[in-house]
Amino acid sequence: MGVSASKVIEVTNLAKSYGTIKAVDGISFEVAQGEVFGMLGPNGAGKTTTIEIVEGLRTADGGSATVLGMDVSKHTRAVKERIGVQSQSPALFPGLKVREMIKFFRRLYKKSVPTSHIIELASLQESQNVLFRNLSGGQQQRLSVALAFVSDPDIIFLDEPTTGLDPQARRAMWEVIETFQRAGKTVVLTTHYMEEAQRLCDRIAIMDYGKIIALDSPQRLIESNIKESAIQFKMNEYPGDQVITGLPDVSKVIREGDDIIVYTNNIPSAISGLLGMASQRSAELSELSVRQATLEDVFLKMTGKRIRD
Amino acid sequence: MRAFGAVFVARYQQFIRDRAALFFSFAFPIIFILLFGWAFQNMGTQTFKVGLADEGSPLTTTYITIGLNSVVLEGDVKMFKTEPGDLDDLRAKLEKGDLDAVIEIPAGMDTLAARGASDNVQVYYDASQTVNQQMLIPALSQVISAIDQQIARYTPPIGMNPQSVQSHQLRYIDFLLPGILGMTLMFIGVQGGLPVIQQRQAHIIKRLGSTPLRRSTLVMGDLLFRMIVILASAALIILVGRLVFDVQMVGNWLSLCGIILLGSLVFVSLGYLIAALVKTQESALPVVQIVNLPMMILSGTFFSVASMPAFIEPLIKILPLTYVNDALRQIMVSGTPLHSMTTDIAVLAAWAVACLAITIRFFKWD
Numbered sequence: 001m002g003v004s005a006s007k008v009i010e011v012t013n014l015a016k017s018y019g020t021i022k023a024v025d026g027i028s029f030e031v032a033q034g035e036v037f038g039m040l041g042p043n044g045a046g047k048t049t050t051i052e053i054v055e056g057l058r059t060a061d062g063g064s065a066t067v068l069g070m071d072v073s074k075h076t077r078a079v080k081e082r083i084g085v086q087s088q089s090p091a092l093f094p095g096l097k098v099r100e101m102i103k104f105f106r107r108l109y110k111k112s113v114p115t116s117h118i119i120e121l122a123s124l125q126e127s128q129n130v131l132f133r134n135l136s137g138g139q140q141q142r143l144s145v146a147l148a149f150v151s152d153p154d155i156i157f158l159d160e161p162t163t164g165l166d167p168q169a170r171r172a173m174w175e176v177i178e179t180f181q182r183a184g185k186t187v188v189l190t191t192h193y194m195e196e197a198q199r200l201c202d203r204i205a206i207m208d209y210g211k212i213i214a215l216d217s218p219q220r221l222i223e224s225n226i227k228e229s230a231i232q233f234k235m236n237e238y239p240g241d242q243v244i245t246g247l248p249d250v251s252k253v254i255r256e257g258d259d260i261i262v263y264t265n266n267i268p269s270a271i272s273g274l275l276g277m278a279s280q281r282s283a284e285l286s287e288l289s290v291r292q293a294t295l296e297d298v299f300l301k302m303t304g305k306r307i308r309d
Numbered sequence: 310m311r312a313f314g315a316v317f318v319a320r321y322q323q324f325i326r327d328r329a330a331l332f333f334s335f336a337f338p339i340i341f342i343l344l345f346g347w348a349f350q351n352m353g354t355q356t357f358k359v360g361l362a363d364e365g366s367p368l369t370t371t372y373i374t375i376g377l378n379s380v381v382l383e384g385d386v387k388m389f390k391t392e393p394g395d396l397d398d399l400r401a402k403l404e405k406g407d408l409d410a411v412i413e414i415p416a417g418m419d420t421l422a423a424r425g426a427s428d429n430v431q432v433y434y435d436a437s438q439t440v441n442q443q444m445l446i447p448a449l450s451q452v453i454s455a456i457d458q459q460i461a462r463y464t465p466p467i468g469m470n471p472q473s474v475q476s477h478q479l480r481y482i483d484f485l486l487p488g489i490l491g492m493t494l495m496f497i498g499v500q501g502g503l504p505v506i507q508q509r510q511a512h513i514i515k516r517l518g519s520t521p522l523r524r525s526t527l528v529m530g531d532l533l534f535r536m537i538v539i540l541a542s543a544a545l546i547i548l549v550g551r552l553v554f555d556v557q558m559v560g561n562w563l564s565l566c567g568i569i570l571l572g573s574l575v576f577v578s579l580g581y582l583i584a585a586l587v588k589t590q591e592s593a594l595p596v597v598q599i600v601n602l603p604m605m606i607l608s609g610t611f612f613s614v615a616s617m618p619a620f621i622e623p624l625i626k627i628l629p630l631t632y633v634n635d636a637l638r639q640i641m642v643s644g645t646p647l648h649s650m651t652t653d654i655a656v657l658a659a660w661a662v663a664c665l666a667i668t669i670r671f672f673k674w675d
Contacts, residue, residue, distance in 0.1 A: 055519050077521045085519035091512035095323035107315035108520045131326070157519075 008033045008155055008186050009054060013063035016049055023049045025210035026063065031155075036177065036187040038201035038218075040295075042305045045207040047190050048088065051157055054188070055085055068154060081110055084148035084156040088163075090140040094133035098124050098143060101132060102150065109151035121176060122146035123169075137164050145173065155186040162196060174200060194295045204295070208303045218295055225301060226293035228252075228263035231270060233288040235260055239281060247273035254300060261300075263293070312522050316530025323504075324538065333500065334542045338493040339549055342486060345611075346554045349481040357409040357445050358390045360399030365416030369456075373412065373430070376452045388448065403433055409445055410434040446615055447484065451643075483557045486550040487637035488610035490543055491572060495630050497539050498576025499600055502584040505531075506593050509584070515675045524674065532577065539573045559644035567647060568640060568654075572633035575657050578664035579629070585672035604630040609638075629660045 009031035016024040024046045031037045039047045052058045054065045056076040065072045067079045092101055099115060106112035119128050122142040127135060135143065145161045158177070162170040170193075177187055177200060191197050197204055198218045206214040206221075214221055228251055238260070244253045249266040250273065264270035267290055278285050299305075324330055359377060363370040370393070377389040392399070392408065399411045413431040421428055432449060508514050517527065550556035558565070579600065587593040607621060608614070608630035617625060625631050636653040639645035647654070 057515065057518050077523075080519060080521045083519075085516075087512060087516050087519070089512055091516040093319060093323060093508075093513060094511075095326045096319060097322075100319070100322055104315050104319045105520065107311045108517075108522045110521075 006033050007031065008068055009037075009188070010066040011050070011054065011063070012065075014050065014053060014060050014065060015062035016046075016053060016058065016060050022210045024053070024060070027207075027210070027212045028063075029205055029212060029215060031186060031188060033186055034181060034184050035202045036181055036189060036200050038197045038204040039188070039190045039207060040197060040204055040299060041207035042303055045303075046210040047207050048159060050207070051159065051188060051190065055083060055157055056080055081151065082154050084151055084153035086145045086148040086156070086158045086161055088159040090144035092132050092140070092144060092147075094131070096132055097129050098122075098132065098135070099128045101143065102147065105147050105150045111152060112150055113152050118146045118150055121149055123172065138166060138169055141165055142169065142173070145176075149180070153185070155188065156180065157188045159190050160192060161189065162191070162193065170196070194299075198295055206299060206302055213302055214298070221298050222293055222295060225298045226263065228265050228293065229267055229290060230293050230297055231262045231264060231267065231274070231288065231290050232259055233262075233274070234258050234286045235278065235283055236286075237281070237283045239277070239283070243277065244274075247277060249273065252301075256300070261297070263297075312526050313530050316522070316527055317534050320531055320534040324534070330500070333496050334493070334538055335545060337496070338489050338542065338546050341489050341492075342482075342546065342549055343553070345485050345489075346482045346550075349485075356388055356390060357448075358392060358407070359449070360392050360394055360402060360408045360411040362394065362396035362399050362411060362413045364396065364414060366414045366418035369418040369430075370414045372456050373414065373453065376456045377449075380448065380452060389452075400433060403435065406435070410449065412449070446613060480554075482550070482554045483642055484613075484638070485611065486546070486554075486556045487641045488634050490546050490569070491608070491630055491634040491637050492605055492610045493542055493546060494539060494569065494572045494633060495576045495601060495604060497535065497542060498573055498578075499580045499583065499597055501531075501535050501577055502580030502582070502587075503590060503593055503597065505581065505584040506587060506590050509673075509675060510589055512675070518674065535577060536570075536573060539577075540569065543569050556641070558641050560640035561644075561646065564647045565637070565640050568633065568636045571654065571657050571661070572629075572637070575629050575633070575660045575664070578661050578668065581668045581672070582664040585668040585670075604628050607631070609634045629657060632656045 007030045009029075011030070012028050013026050014024055014028070015022070015026050027046075027050065039051070041047050049058065053060045054067060054072060056067075056072045056079050059073060068082055070079050072079050093104075096104065098119065102115045102118045106115065119125055122139075122145070124135075124139060124143060124146075127139060132140065132143070141161075141164050145158060148156045148158065161177075162173050165173060174196070177189075181187060187200075189197075189200065201218060203215065203217055204221060205212045214225070216224070238255070241253055241255075244250055244260070244262060247270065249264050249269040250262050251265065252263040254261045254263075262270060262274070271288075271290075274285065361370055361374060374391050374393070377391050378387060380388040396411070396413055399408060402408045403411050411433040413433070415428060415431070418428060418430070430453065432446070434445065514527075518524075547556075547558070551558070583593060583596055583600070587596050603624075604610075607617060607625050608628045609625075610630070614625055614631060614635075632653040636650050636657075639650055639653075
């Protein structure tokens, strides 16, 4: 997205503490109109708190958040009329039918899209008279996301929109989001799926301990952080970090449970070093694979954690 | 207004699918009325033998004798058979079960009015005969207070109109129905805190917080719906009582509505108070029971508060249901006007204000 596009979200020095814990520690970012903006980070990094302040659900201790030119803390209701929100858990009335739920939410806004449109978005044509509590987990999730579109909003906030969906439903959801974006609307998204972030997001902010530690397009995040390729394998007996980094052309090693990930600029040289070391120690290498670095590797490198933890 | 309607409709749609809520709001009170009404149907024509021990006030003793003998039940049956005698002899008969109650009229009662003093007659009865006491003690106290009023007005009590006493003849169902009514107001009101906790726990209130819906609209829509449920339930209880058992309603209908609304407000506030202090539904359920059950038993729903042991009296006197039941019963059974029950109204108003103040102070939306 070009810098010339108008900014629909501007966050400046935003801060929020719970007791002595700084959940959001003075962060700033902007989101342009028509952009899909991703927020990644381990649990507790401050993503949800940040989003909830921007949505007007929480008040910040410091800094400011402006949405569609309005200060959220002052024009909270006006902002809420023009945004759509999907929360992490499908928090809806268990005793309402799908159609009743949509009608309920439509009545909360000044303008709204037709009920049938939301039913279609959620692919719940067959279940529109089923009680929410009798829907499957995936159906509940789809309704929860579709309801974010009920007011024909300018910006939607999606907190892990595809968690709990099967791959087919996940792809369908991506198409919904991309259609929304093509209409010139803006999306703010958190996700645990790297593939999803890489496909959907124009820019990604990686958060950890209440701060934004990186903010760029997915491609540039990878290129500027990891120039190497990754070799991933298992070993029945780990010799220690020093032994592995001592091998030729190995720049870094990370252990992820049973997996060992080695970064290198020279794949043949690194592999032959690893194999030699293994036969010397009578150890066995298994499940060896070589791949380009991904967002997951960037995330691991920056936070020391896997994104799903 | 649209949002208010949305909240109201959503509450209704959920309520009609909630079998437990429907049961406690409508079926439960009706079952109680029918069961107790039929079980004690014949108690209205039961007669009582009352011993009168004159300890030196012959005039008052005569008044009371005439008063008791003038209470006539259906079929011209006298409700009380009086037996004058010595206090010790009469009490011995009471213990043997030959008498239902003994009234001791102390010396000096005859000149009380002239002296501007007051004193009590002493009533002895078998407290284990609980069900009898439901009718006996209230009926006795009605007769005695009627005599009392006559004396206070310096009018000879002999001229007392027996018809007026007869119209106040109290059957158990007449006593019970206002109690069931009060108990139901309590059940619906206090249990109303549970959906609030459930919605908060399931993050539904938070989800609604991201829409333009005002919290005040959410509360008002919820409140109005629950008031309508309470009024519908109260109307049903009174209707069944009148149609099936011809239950008494001596007082003013508007006063009755007023007390029903005030009582509902107290218990709805109590429900919100629980929602403010308790975080999870699992822990709220026992709290609701702890609030409801003692009141249901102690506050004069099924038994007169007067038949409770003295040591529980301080507890009974702070429970709001005691005052709701008393006020409802006074209106329905005695026709007491609102301005004569300022204590009940003041205590209930204080409860409502206290509950709402604590709720506002401690309630958390997420």
